[in-house]
Amino acid sequence: MSLPVETLAELREIAARYPEARSGLLPMLHLVQSVEGRVTAEGIETCADILGITAAEVSGVATFYTMYKRRPVGDYHVGVCTNTLCAVMGGDAIFERLKDHLDVGNDELTERRPEDKCTVSLEHVECNAACDYAPVMMVNWEFMDNMTPESAVQLVDDLRAGTEIHSTRGPRVVTWREAERVLAGFPDDLADEGPAAGAPSLVGLGIARTNGWTAPPASADAGSGRTADSKEEAVEQADTSRAETETKQEDSDA
Numbered sequence: 001m002s003l004p005v006e007t008l009a010e011l012r013e014i015a016a017r018y019p020e021a022r023s024g025l026l027p028m029l030h031l032v033q034s035v036e037g038r039v040t041a042e043g044i045e046t047c048a049d050i051l052g053i054t055a056a057e058v059s060g061v062a063t064f065y066t067m068y069k070r071r072p073v074g075d076y077h078v079g080v081c082t083n084t085l086c087a088v089m090g091g092d093a094i095f096e097r098l099k100d101h102l103d104v105g106n107d108e109l110t111e112r113r114p115e116d117k118c119t120v121s122l123e124h125v126e127c128n129a130a131c132d133y134a135p136v137m138m139v140n141w142e143f144m145d146n147m148t149p150e151s152a153v154q155l156v157d158d159l160r161a162g163t164e165i166h167s168t169r170g171p172r173v174v175t176w177r178e179a180e181r182v183l184a185g186f187p188d189d190l191a192d193e194g195p196a197a198g199a200p201s202l203v204g205l206g207i208a209r210t211n212g213w214t215a216p217p218a219s220a221d222a223g224s225g226r227t228a229d230s231k232e233e234a235v236e237q238a239d240t241s242r243a244e245t246e247t248k249q250e251d252s253d254a
């Protein structure tokens, strides 16, 4: 079965956004996932044809990054962070509870029961750079912060029942295919829903402001511990430092 004509046009549109067409491969693969639900063999061939590269090169990318799925995922793909901080804060317990509750293993898809409106797939994921909200889960790449085994079970039950879910940071959680289309570069205008940064992420900034701490200027010479007053002085310091290093090297060689 061929990809729809509109999809082929959008794949070419993505490739044309970049000076080097092959730079468009990552969003193109997201577009394939938005249409096919996963990266299919046909999707790989099509991307390769459009970009003038081999299917093996496309496949190498599609199998390297974990956001690309070769097997079907659910309408809602649920990730549980089991990286160190989330794990000790409860991520491991959440993942175990969900595997039991959904009766699936890692990277597996639930069967649709008669009462289900949607399917869910489960995966343990690496650090989402959201450790200040540990333990963290994701649904179709939207954050669910400060989760517990109980709230995780409620979440997947709601997803299977087709209940509208919002990220704990605000935005409505869209389906896997809808989210993948956004990652392909076709916005759904939900990006500005919710706060730009939550309170836990701003704690360090607040402490710095209270204490009057500021970052050193970008031109500081970290090696000497002395701060340059101008770009020219920073360059001079760097040259001096390099010359001193070379002299020491010559002395030790001699």
Ligand code: FES
Binding pocket: 081, 082, 083, 084, 085, 086, 087, 126, 127, 128, 129, 130, 131, 134, 136
């Ligand atoms: S360890 Fe889970 S978000 Fe960093």
